[in-house]
Amino acid sequence: MSDPLLKVESLTKHFPLSAGILKKNGPVVRAVEAVSFSVEAGETLCIVGESGCGKSTVARLLMRLMEPTDGRVLIEGTDIAGLKKHELRAFRRRMQMVFQDPYSSLNPRLTAAQIITEPVENFERLGRSQRQALAADLLQKVGLGPEIMHRLPSELSGGQRQRLGIARALSLKPSLIIADEAVSALDVSVQAQILNLLMDLQQQMGIAFVFISHDLGVVEHIGHRVAVMYLGRIVELATCEALFAKPVHPYTEALIAAAPVPDPTRARLEAPVEGEVPSPINPPTGCAFHPRCPLAVDRCRIDVPPLTSMADGRAVACHVRAPASANAQPDMVIAG
Numbered sequence: 001m002s003d004p005l006l007k008v009e010s011l012t013k014h015f016p017l018s019a020g021i022l023k024k025n026g027p028v029v030r031a032v033e034a035v036s037f038s039v040e041a042g043e044t045l046c047i048v049g050e051s052g053c054g055k056s057t058v059a060r061l062l063m064r065l066m067e068p069t070d071g072r073v074l075i076e077g078t079d080i081a082g083l084k085k086h087e088l089r090a091f092r093r094r095m096q097m098v099f100q101d102p103y104s105s106l107n108p109r110l111t112a113a114q115i116i117t118e119p120v121e122n123f124e125r126l127g128r129s130q131r132q133a134l135a136a137d138l139l140q141k142v143g144l145g146p147e148i149m150h151r152l153p154s155e156l157s158g159g160q161r162q163r164l165g166i167a168r169a170l171s172l173k174p175s176l177i178i179a180d181e182a183v184s185a186l187d188v189s190v191q192a193q194i195l196n197l198l199m200d201l202q203q204q205m206g207i208a209f210v211f212i213s214h215d216l217g218v219v220e221h222i223g224h225r226v227a228v229m230y231l232g233r234i235v236e237l238a239t240c241e242a243l244f245a246k247p248v249h250p251y252t253e254a255l256i257a258a259a260p261v262p263d264p265t266r267a268r269l270e271a272p273v274e275g276e277v278p279s280p281i282n283p284p285t286g287c288a289f290h291p292r293c294p295l296a297v298d299r300c301r302i303d304v305p306p307l308t309s310m311a312d313g314r315a316v317a318c319h320v321r322a323p324a325s326a327n328a329q330p331d332m333v334i335a336g
């Protein structure tokens with residue numbers, strides 16, 4: 001069997017709170033703890049969870065914008081940690097990122113055409129006509145007209161700027177795009193247009209997405225599979241269909257219950273979870289969700305539940321709902 005496009009194994013990131021010599025054994029923010037998943041070519045894996053659960057840190061680790069404390073990121077079987085600078089550059093061509101705020105991530109002094117051709121020009125020299133043709137083609141791909149070509153980001157609407165950010169990401173023909181809250185700053189109607197654009201591009205170009213969002217409505221619209229994170233860990237990983245039809249982890253259940261219901265014929269689930277997300281500096285022992293969990297038993301206060309695959313193919317980390325039996329496979333990642 002061939003390697004998945006992206007494989008993440010036990011990825012962990014702790015941020016030290018102290019500097020200098022105190023750094024080594026001082027307190028840390030446990031932003032990401034032993035996160036494992038894989039993404040197949042052409043697939044959309046969503047990562048969802050409340051603010052501070054570690055979603056953006058996972059994105060930055062995937063792009064190797066920071067070093068992990070532990071764990072590995074493999075692209076088609078190659079560990080990106082072992083790559084030399086020039087090899088990493090070649091890999092980066094295949095992985096691009098789209099950010100939440102297209103305004104701050106686009107150079108305000110460059111025109112739209114310069115912004116979207118810049119990544120290609122980092123690798124090869126383009127003549128004037130080649131640059132024009134590339135810019136026109138990319139603008140067309142994201143539904144923008146050629147009249148945008150000479151405008152600055154400040155002369156564009158939020159939706160147009162995000163389309164420009166996507167065009168820039170597409171310029172190097174990536175096989176994977178990491179979109180971190182890519183539609184959160186946009187109006188709901190513009191959000192839907194951008195999500196549909198991403199889905200069309202996926203169909204046409206076979207791009208895979210890691211789509212990070214706190215918005216379950218967005219995730220349900222765009223995702224093939226969903227990883228639900230709580231305090232740095234994945235607590236449930238399932239197909240979108242299975243997750244929304246029947247969440248298994250009590251936290252997933254609570255998240256879905258708390259989300260606005262776009263379809264009035266769909267019944268709301270039970271009351272959302274009470275209380276605050278605990279601090280990642282001093283997380284609860286055992287299952288980090290136990291202080292807020294209505295189902296918690298003694299074991300939940302002591303042992304961290306492993307992500308265990310269930311009969312229907314999903315993986316859940318819960319001693320009560322997904323007890324690890326003799327033949328279950330902890331930390332197994334379900335394929336798409």
Ligand SMILES: Nc1ncnc2c1ncn2[C@@H]1O[C@H](COP(=O)(O)OP(=O)(O)OP(=O)(O)O)[C@@H](O)[C@H]1O
Pocket residue numbers: 015029030031049050051052053054055056057058214280
């Ligand atoms: N550079 C850093 N130094 C110290 N702590 C950090 C750093 N970056 C992130 N954190 C902490 O790590 C935890 C996870 O942050 P992260 O931004 O990954 O969460 P998130 O789920 O993306 O949240 P949001 O949706 O609010 O962006 C948070 O407690 C955050 O404060």
